[in-house]
Amino acid sequence: MGICRLGFLVGFLWFMAMDCMAQSNTHHYNFVLQQAQFTRLCETKTMLTVNGSFPGPTIHARRGDTIYVNVHNEGEYGVTIHWHGVKQPRNPWSDGPENITQCPIQPGKNFTYEIILSNEEGTLWWHAHSDWSRATVHGALVISPARGTTYPFPAPDAEQTIILGSWFKGDLKEIIDDALAAGIGPEISNSLTINGQPGDLYPCSAVLMYSDVKYGSNFSGVWFIHCHLERHSSWGMDTVLIVRNGKTRATSMRPPPASLPSCS
Numbered sequence: 001m002g003i004c005r006l007g008f009l010v011g012f013l014w015f016m017a018m019d020c021m022a023q024s025n026t027h028h029y030n031f032v033l034q035q036a037q038f039t040r041l042c043e044t045k046t047m048l049t050v051n052g053s054f055p056g057p058t059i060h061a062r063r064g065d066t067i068y069v070n071v072h073n074e075g076e077y078g079v080t081i082h083w084h085g086v087k088q089p090r091n092p093w094s095d096g097p098e099n100i101t102q103c104p105i106q107p108g109k110n111f112t113y114e115i116i117l118s119n120e121e122g123t124l125w126w127h128a129h130s131d132w133s134r135a136t137v138h139g140a141l142v143i144s145p146a147r148g149t150t151y152p153f154p155a156p157d158a159e160q161t162i163i164l165g166s167w168f169k170g171d172l173k174e175i176i177d178d179a180l181a182a183g184i185g186p187e188i189s190n191s192l193t194i195n196g197q198p199g200d201l202y203p204c205s206a207v208l209m210y211s212d213v214k215y216g217s218n219f220s221g222v223w224f225i226h227c228h229l230e231r232h233s234s235w236g237m238d239t240v241l242i243v244r245n246g247k248t249r250a251t252s253m254r255p256p257p258a259s260l261p262s263c264s
């Protein structure tokens with residue numbers, strides 16, 4: 001803003017006004033919280049979504065931008081939205097935890113969140129912050145490097161957002177209400193999802209879920225790739241990537257220490 005104001009003072013009013021507009025980098029989104037029908041695992045249920053999609057819409061912005069999201073609640077109960085990983089110093093009013101920084105947006109009402117990005121960069125997510133509504137009300141928040149800057153790694157050939165979720169056959173609000181009333185833990189989910197689909201190992205999944213990931217590495221060795229939830233790892237969401245030695249010493253592993261415990 002300092003530069004913009006200086007421009008104002010020295011009289012380049014029109015030019016600087018255009019420049020300020022070009023640099024303002026604001027984005028506007030409308031989110032409609034609404035019930036929608038989904039069929040997974042051969043059963044159909046109605047659940048709360050943003051704009052009828054699961055996962056919800058992806059937000060795209062650049063580092064330092066400001067995003068306005070007007071959330072219209074056409075659902076049946078009050079909900080808030082949290083912008084996970086966005087620090088928003090001095091702006092708690094758009095952070096979202098229900099009854100902590102705001103009261104829920106009631107059915108029939110709307111509220112515009114002003115999400116002020118600072119040094120965040122990468123893929124974050126947004127989600128409902130009222131009880132378990134986050135299980136169906138969530139989506140990606142993709143923050144690209146600021147204009148004129150680039151990634152801290154070679155620019156990728158393509159980008160694909162992968163959102164892992166859980167699918168519950170029952171109504172989530174009933175599940176959590178019952179668990180709270182009984183004082184016991186809620187039942188576990190019926191399947192995991194990738195971008196909203198359980199995958200072809202489950203019945204009635206619409207599509208085969210897969211994604212090609214091209215992995216570039218200059219570091220030889222054996223790397224363990226796994227889901228970072230312990231029990232998901234034990235359910236098989238893990239694999240190993242073996243990167244062979246390169247031609248030179250600099251691109252090869254150091255020899256193992258003599259004291260490395262043996263496996264036999």
Ligand SMILES: *[C@@H]1O[C@H](CO)[C@@H](O)[C@H](O)[C@H]1NC(C)=O
Nearest residue numbers: 029030031032050051057058
């Ligand atoms: C959500 O739906 C509303 C109403 O149809 C539309 O105006 C808005 O652009 C949609 N938002 C997104 C992110 O798709």
Ligand SMILES: *[C@@H]1O[C@H](CO)[C@@H](O)[C@H](O)[C@H]1NC(C)=O
Nearest residue numbers: 078098099103104129130131
């Ligand atoms: C937030 O407050 C409202 C109104 O008092 C209440 O109905 C709701 O259950 C509260 N939410 C949580 C998560 O405690």
Ligand SMILES: *[C@@H]1O[C@H](CO)[C@@H](O)[C@H](O)[C@H]1NC(C)=O
Nearest residue numbers: 070072073108109110111112
């Ligand atoms: C959004 O809420 C404001 C009050 O905060 C109201 O004046 C406006 O009409 C609402 N817009 C819609 C589309 O419901």
Ligand SMILES: *[C@@H]1O[C@H](CO)[C@@H](O)[C@H](O)[C@H]1NC(C)=O
Nearest residue numbers: 153154155215216217218219
């Ligand atoms: C490997 O290192 C070279 C030289 O530093 C660099 O140009 C290249 O981008 C690196 N490749 C990857 C995949 O990191």
